[in-house]
Amino acid sequence: MLLTITSTHTKASDLSYLLHKRPDKCQQVELSAGKAHIFYTANSEEKCTVALLLDIDPVGLVRNDKGPAGDGFLLEQYVNDRPYVASSLMSHAIAKAFSSAMNGTCKDKPELVEEVLPLEVKLAVLPVKGGEVFLRKLLEPLGYEVMAQQHELDANFPEWGKSRYFTVTMKNRLKLKELLSHLYVLIPVMDNAKHYWIGEHEIEKLVSKGKGWLEVHPEKKQITQRYLKSMPAYTNQALVALMQQDATENTEEEGTKEVESGEKEVLNLHAARLLAAKEELLASGAKRVLDLGCGEGRLLRLLVKEKQFEMILGMDVSYRSLELAKQKLKLDRFSPTQLERIQLIQGSLTYRDKRLEGYDAAALVEVIEHLDTDRLKTLEKVLFEYSRPKTIVITTPNAEYNTQYETLSAGSFRHADHRFEWTRQEFEAWAKGLAIKYGYSFLCKPVGPLHELVGAPSQMAVFSMK
Numbered sequence: 001m002l003l004t005i006t007s008t009h010t011k012a013s014d015l016s017y018l019l020h021k022r023p024d025k026c027q028q029v030e031l032s033a034g035k036a037h038i039f040y041t042a043n044s045e046e047k048c049t050v051a052l053l054l055d056i057d058p059v060g061l062v063r064n065d066k067g068p069a070g071d072g073f074l075l076e077q078y079v080n081d082r083p084y085v086a087s088s089l090m091s092h093a094i095a096k097a098f099s100s101a102m103n104g105t106c107k108d109k110p111e112l113v114e115e116v117l118p119l120e121v122k123l124a125v126l127p128v129k130g131g132e133v134f135l136r137k138l139l140e141p142l143g144y145e146v147m148a149q150q151h152e153l154d155a156n157f158p159e160w161g162k163s164r165y166f167t168v169t170m171k172n173r174l175k176l177k178e179l180l181s182h183l184y185v186l187i188p189v190m191d192n193a194k195h196y197w198i199g200e201h202e203i204e205k206l207v208s209k210g211k212g213w214l215e216v217h218p219e220k221k222q223i224t225q226r227y228l229k230s231m232p233a234y235t236n237q238a239l240v241a242l243m244q245q246d247a248t249e250n251t252e253e254e255g256t257k258e259v260e261s262g263e264k265e266v267l268n269l270h271a272a273r274l275l276a277a278k279e280e281l282l283a284s285g286a287k288r289v290l291d292l293g294c295g296e297g298r299l300l301r302l303l304v305k306e307k308q309f310e311m312i313l314g315m316d317v318s319y320r321s322l323e324l325a326k327q328k329l330k331l332d333r334f335s336p337t338q339l340e341r342i343q344l345i346q347g348s349l350t351y352r353d354k355r356l357e358g359y360d361a362a363a364l365v366e367v368i369e370h371l372d373t374d375r376l377k378t379l380e381k382v383l384f385e386y387s388r389p390k391t392i393v394i395t396t397p398n399a400e401y402n403t404q405y406e407t408l409s410a411g412s413f414r415h416a417d418h419r420f421e422w423t424r425q426e427f428e429a430w431a432k433g434l435a436i437k438y439g440y441s442f443l444c445k446p447v448g449p450l451h452e453l454v455g456a457p458s459q460m461a462v463f464s465m466k
C-alpha cells in the first residue's frame, strides 16, 4: 500500500528537510514483517511529494504472529488483505521512517517544525469499518477536506456491492507533525484492527500522539476504544488521561494569560477591547465581517448577536482554539439558516488566502503581537493588499502601561507568546506606514482606563479605505 504526502508550500522542497529524507535517494526501513520504501515522486519549489510504499511479506506476518489469527477460514493466515491495505503496519512504518518529523525535530531548519503547511495526503488502499460516514467523522473535525473513492468488492461481480476499501485524498493546512500524528492514530482506528498485542504502553502512545487534538475530538471515545481494541479497562484509563491532559493545557493557557493586577481587571480589559472592536465594525456599516485570529471566539459571540452582520467568518491558525470557539458559540444548536451566517476556518494570516476576500471589515484583536516581525510583514500584505476590506480594526497592548503591573518586571511582556509590545508612538508609526502604503486613513484610540502619563492598557487602530 502506498501513502503519499504532498506539500505545495511556497518552498515545497522544505518537506524533505522536515522529513529528514533526501529527495535524491530511495531509502528503506525494515519492518517486523517486510520493508517500507521512501522516495520522492516530485521535488520542486512548487510541489514536493514523498511516497511511503509498504512491501509486506505475508509469510513473515504469519511467522511473526502479526497477521490474522486464522480462525476465520482455512488459509486465512496466508490469504488476507493485510499486505495490500493501510493498517497499523502503516502507522508503524510512519513512526519508523519519519520519527524526527513526528517528534517535531528538524536539525537543519528548526523553524519549519511549527510552520503551517498546505498538505495533501493520498492513501491507497484504506479499509474503513463504518464507511465514508465514519471516515468523514474522524477527519473533518480536524479540518481535512476529504475525497473518498469506495472500491467495489469485485469488479467482475458488481452485484456484490461495495467493499470497505477506499482510496482517500485528504487536504489540510497544518503542521507536518500534526498530520503524521493524525495518520498514526487514525489509520488503525479506521481499519479497526491491530497487528500486535495491545499492552498498557499503548495508552501512553495514544495520549502522547493525540496531544492537542484528540482531547477535543468529538469522536474521542470511539477513537480510543478502537485504538485500544475495545479493552474497557485500557479505554477508561486512556480517556481519563486525555481528560487530565486537556485540563492541564487549559490551566497552562490561563497561567500564561496577560499579567494584570487582578483577574477581574483582565476580564474587564478584554471585554473593553472586544466591545470597542465590535462598535467600530458596527459603525463602519459593514455587513460581511472577518475576525482574524479569532481564538476561542470571544468576539464572534458578540458579533453573532448583531443583525447588521450578514456574514461572519472567524479564522485562526489553532485548530484547538477553533474547536473551543465552536463549543462556546454552541454552533451545534444553530439552525441551518443561522449556520449559513457564520463560518469558522483554520488558516494562517501569513499566507494569501482567497477565502478572506470580499469582506467589508476585519478585526484583529490582540493578534499582531503574536507574530515575528517578518511574518507580520506578510500579514500586512495579506490583509491590506489581498483581503483588502474597507475597514480594518487592530488592537494590541500599549507597552508604556506595563509599568502599572506590579508583577511584571521591566522589559517583560504581558504574555509568554508575545513577540513584541509597542508604545503608543511605535504603534502609530506602524499604522501610519501601512495607511500610506495601502491607501487607507487611520485613527489610533486608547482602550481601557486612561492613565495620564502612560495612556491606556490597550490601543486600537481603525483603518478606513480612502
Ligand code: SAH
Pocket (backbone or CB within 6 Å): 292, 293, 294, 295, 296, 297, 298, 299, 315, 316, 317, 318, 321, 347, 348, 349, 350, 364, 365, 366, 367, 370, 371
Ligand atoms: N482575538 C482573540 C484571540 C487573541 S490571542 C481574542 O481576542 O480573544 C491570539 C490569537 O491569534 C490566537 O488564537 C492565535 O492562535 C492566533 N494566531 C497567531 N498567529 C496566527 C496566524 N499566523 N494566523 C492566524 N491566527 C494566528
